[in-house]
Amino acid sequence: DGGITQSPKYLFRKEGQNVTLSCEQNLNHDAMYWYRQDPGQGLRLIYYSQIVNDFQKGDIAEGYSVSREKKESFPLTVTSAQKNPTAFYLCASHLGTENEKLFFGSGTQLSVL
Amino acid sequence: GQNIDQPTEMTATEGAIVQINCTYQTSGFNGLFWYQQHAGEAPTFLSYNVLDGLEEKGRFSSFLSRSKGYSYLLLKELQMKDSASYLCAVRSSWGKFQFGAGTQVVVTP
Numbered sequence: 001d002g003g004i005t006q007s008p009k010y011l012f013r014k015e016g017q018n019v020t021l022s023c024e025q026n027l028n029h030d031a032m033y034w035y036r037q038d039p040g041q042g043l044r045l046i047y048y049s050q051i052v053n054d055f056q057k058g059d060i061a062e063g064y065s066v067s068r069e070k071k072e073s074f075p076l077t078v079t080s081a082q083k084n085p086t087a088f089y090l091c092a093s094h095l096g097t098e099n100e101k102l103f104f105g106s107g108t109q110l111s112v113l
Numbered sequence: 114g115q116n117i118d119q120p121t122e123m124t125a126t127e128g129a130i131v132q133i134n135c136t137y138q139t140s141g142f143n144g145l146f147w148y149q150q151h152a153g154e155a156p157t158f159l160s161y162n163v164l165d166g167l168e169e170k171g172r173f174s175s176f177l178s179r180s181k182g183y184s185y186l187l188l189k190e191l192q193m194k195d196s197a198s199y200l201c202a203v204r205s206s207w208g209k210f211q212f213g214a215g216t217q218v219v220v221t222p
Contacts, residue, residue, distance in 0.1 A: 042214035104155035
């Protein structure tokens with residue numbers, strides 16, 4: 001089955017630690033996105049990538065980093081510079097054509113120990 | 114940039130109709146999407162508009178006016194399972210998808 005896989009489902013971070021959230025898709029989609037969602041809030045865009053080896057900052061990129069070395073993969077690193085990382089993180093992908101919807105992974109809940 | 118506004122919460126009774134409004138300001142509009150999200154889960158796609166007018170899909174309909182920067186999602190014959198957050202999202206012409214803060218719909222018996 002085609003889809004987007006995020007792992008792990010739950011992740012804990014210690015103070016001063018970097019953690020990486022995985023996102024893999026086998027939909028052959030060109031574009032991939034990372035969103036952060038805080039309780040009772042909407043989705044805020046962290047980073048997005050429209051093509052391999054290229055990505056752009058979203059609205060809240062500070063304290064995060066990404067890479068897009070392969071079409072299928074778009075990992076997100078939450079660095080120690082992100083002082084309030086506790087949130088639900090959603091990865092999404094898009095075919096790149098006009099009338100296509102975003103497909104979402106099942107999300108990763110990140111908490112600080 | 115983009116600014117997307119929708120009401121925080123709406124309450125309606127089972128069997129009723131609810132209309133969720135969304136206003137947006139964007140440069141390079143390339144489509145408006147509605148998603149449903151239950152707590153702790155990923156959003157699921159409901160509808161898409163890129164041209165002005167009404168799109169109907171069963172109990173759900175969505176309307177767009179590009180000149181007014183306005184959309185609404187209409188939920189008919191409300192069921193208890195429709196209690197969820199409804200997210201308005203705008204796609205820009207350079208591929209950026211941005212979301213509103215979501216409208217929590219509470220369906221009461």
